[in-house]
Amino acid sequence: MATMKQVAERAGVSISTVSHVINNTRVVSDDVRQRVLGVIAEMRYIPSAVARSLKNDKTNMIGVLVPDSSNPYFAELIRWLEDAAFEAGYNIILCNAQGGAAKQAAYLRLLMEKRIDGLVLVVSSADRERELLTRAETVPIIQIERALPGLEADAILAGEPGGAAQAAHHLLELGHRDIACVAGPASLPRTRERLGGFLRAMEEAGRPVPRERIVHEAFTSAGGYAAFNRLLTSDRPPSAIFATSDLMAFGGLWAAREIGVRVPEQLSVIGFDDLDGVGYTSPPLTTVAPPKRDMARLALAWLVERIRGGQAAQRRTALESRLVLRATCAPPR
């Protein structure tokens, strides 16, 4: 790969002149500029961002660490993040934490070595989080969805329990009294917040959800299938189920259909995430929609501000989720 020096020689100018025509950083006579540009094209010269980074002490790369990028929820979030990052002139290094604490630690280390300019953190597991993050102390960090205790970094929360509360109220207003919850593993903060928000709203409405109406399973379609199955085949099935993720609701919908429980006539279902395809489940899923796009955009905006050094105080905000009414809810029979 051609280097700036070679370009300079071939063009019969100094290396610094080449640099300046590339970066438009000082006046260059027109004929020299044309000549240099010509040589650049001819030699297919492409400036080295790594040399540039070494010099400037910035890489224009940001790390994005998520639990599992193939989970549609994160995939959508990442997509928006990528959009905003590209807009702002940054590239994204994609890291999946799933695969053990060791992998997560290794990634954090690698990202620091790579001298990323900033880090987007979407943490789910609460395991050993603090310890792992001490490594990251020196980069600007933006946390999405969950603020790690003790980590001084901006955070954008999903605005729970607002969304979950809306779900509760909707079900209550429809007249449901026996409402169950299908949730992911209790160890996941995301589950806890969504479930917690729902339970609290129910309690405040004077309809606390009894313990046995809460089922924890894996955060997947399979988990939802299992959970709904258990609930619906008991002697006293609930008339409505709130699931803490669309994936679970999705699996649950199939469980219901398989068992012969009609949705929404015999069972109302509310999910959480508003995944892309979820308008086409059978029936289309009523769900709580976190403002994924806004979260991503704001996250990147804040991160960039911090990278540019324009922000001192720590910032937190919670963006409101909203209930998207589709076709899985109806009054109980």
Place this chain on the structure above:
Amino acid sequence: MATMKQVAERAGVSISTVSHVINNTRVVSDDVRQRVLGVIAEMRYIPSAVARSLKNDKTNMIGVLVPDSSNPYFAELIRWLEDAAFEAGYNIILCNAQGGAAKQAAYLRLLMEKRIDGLVLVVSSADRERELLTRAETVPIIQIERALPGLEADAILAGEPGGAAQAAHHLLELGHRDIACVAGPASLPRTRERLGGFLRAMEEAGRPVPRERIVHEAFTSAGGYAAFNRLLTSDRPPSAIFATSDLMAFGGLWAAREIGVRVPEQLSVIGFDDLDGVGYTSPPLTTVAPPKRDMARLALAWLVERIRGGQAAQRRTALESRLVLRATCAPPR
């Protein structure tokens, strides 16, 4: 951020000694090593991959360019790629081509500037592809799913038309005679190959699919919904539909249910992709499963080989897809 030089000074050794204890690249007396290690820990020194890259002329980063990383199919592929990349010591720079030819070109340029060691290309649109790729000529490239004409690079194809043919045979064996196809935009190579494979198999079986039984729509749930709707509300609805993507089949399933067409009793449906959640559609979707994981692993293995310079000749292979039987197919009434 601490530098190697500072570590050396503080430890009272030369800079090269520090380098060597870090990289285990030559013998260092135990006490010196301990001292250096101590200082490194104390100063929280982290070596700079940027400087290292400049010196070694390799970045351990590979670019992954896909049409849209939030599409579950690509999301899953990316997840496997990331896995394999991490294993091999590479980081992934995620790039979405969707957003216009300009964005794609910009990304390619950026990746070259960043001096990625290799590039994984998952191209869908055929637009101006060649032109854009001339930029990338100098990096090792592995193409997945589609080999761009004129691009000298290894390629791993999805093994069409094998999978689509299996779908055709399955439907035929069940006794279906009036089979329709729901496909993405004809401009997408992926669509063309899958659809083409299916049509050819039907033809070879002596049951060519008439033109009017082929419906093109967007490569999404919404597109599938629209396409199925059109087909099923015509005066002579088909008894089976082959969709070139699960997303489309997914939307189609809902369309069928909404119209009151029962699957699989009145309509058989086969999708394509075997997306993660698709075992939980209503009913669980029979689909053609491309070996996403194997494709990703092989892609990365080949790419790494090429990066290491161990491979000269251009390689191509097609991994076979297989039909996954679930619950959306039955004999026609």
Place this chain on the structure above:
DNA sequence: CTGTTAGCGCGTTCAC
């Protein structure tokens, strides 16, 4: 077993 030194490719003073 350890230290000195020359670049890697670029941006940026400083001098002309």
Place this chain on the structure above:
DNA sequence: GTGAACGCGCTAACAG
């Protein structure tokens, strides 16, 4: 309007 030269942080000869 242009060039020379230093240094970003690191690796790898080469010396000792």
